[in-house]
Amino acid sequence: MLYLFLHVNKHTVCLLLVSVALVSFLSVSCTYDPLSMRAVTVVIPMQHRWEVMQNKSFWYTLVWTEKGECKRQHINAGERRVNLWVRRGETVVFCAYPLGEFSPVGGALAADGGQEVLLNEQEGVLCHLLIESTKLTTGALGGLVYPHLLQEIRSKVDDFSLLDANRLQKDLVNGELRSSSIQVQEPLAVVISTIPQGYWVGERVRDTSFWSYWGNEGVALSLGAGLHCFWNKEDALLLRVFVDLKEQAFFPSVQRGPLW
Known part of the structure; x- marks a missing residue:
């Protein structure tokens, strides 16, 4: 009798596990529709210079844009790669803030971009500005072609903290972004x-x-x-x-x- 009891319980457990796995799969499939969403990997390839000095990794706060809103996720100390689902057909801007508050590393994926983005210090300044613009106007990044904007800025300046951020943000929010929006200031x-x-x-x-x-x-x-x-x-x-x-x-x- 004891053997039969254990035998039945094993089958019951197996059925329960299969049911849970099926429900989880259906739940994920419904939440992340591959027709409207795409899987991407966000990478922080370089250690912050303070991390190197202390020989201890930061934790980060990752922020990204989605449908005119900002999403965020905590990144544990030592983690350098994060897998996310983002919407297809739109530019997605990312910033990772060391300890949640310091100067971010940044990067972006164009609407027709790849599946991996490498965050860096230079783009962190620009991407922070773009994320702040999204907070002002949900449609600020609607028509943004990020690779073109990045190329245009790099042709004028290496240090993005010298950009006239107010001018760039104003034109971006008003839908008037053009080459003349990129003005460089002296340090x-x-x-x-x-x-x-x-x-x-x-x-x-x-x-x-x-x-x-x-x-x-x-x-x-x-x-x-x-x-x-x-x-x-x-x-x-x-x-x-x-x-x-x-x-x-x-x-x-x-x-x-x-x-x-």
Whole structure:
């Protein structure tokens, strides 16, 4: 009798497992219709320079556009590849933010693009602007041909933080994007003084790392628009410098962190 009881239970378990697998398959198939969705892989190929210094990986917040909205997903520390389903027939813009807040790496897949996108620092500035534009107007990226925009910008400037972001975003949101929308500004000469001594490492490759010493007259930097962060590992301090190219002004501050 005991044998029969066990025998029946084994068959019952098998039937239950098959049923669960079938339901899961149908559920996934309904959620991700291969006729309207495509499977893509998002890759963060390069380690952040702070990750290399600390010998410890960041976690990231991945943000991407879909139907005029923004989706997000947490990426665990050490993960460098994420598989997603995105809509066919539309440009999808991606940004991965280190620790959820620092300067992102970015990239995009065109409507007729491939199945893999490699995120990089240069495009992070542009893709962040595009995602912010989507938040302002859901149809901001409707007619965007990303490869053409990227090629046009690269023909004018290497450092995307020198773009006139307000002009570009305004024309993008208003559906008036053209070559003249891409205006390049000069970097701002910044002198950083009265900060703790030590070695400060910029989060971006283009941001010069520097030594600061007691009693010196300050450190001269040349920075583009937006927020620039420099990390003093020894003292666990973060220097934040916000640059406004339009007003020709900068605003430095020092705080604890980052810790991860």
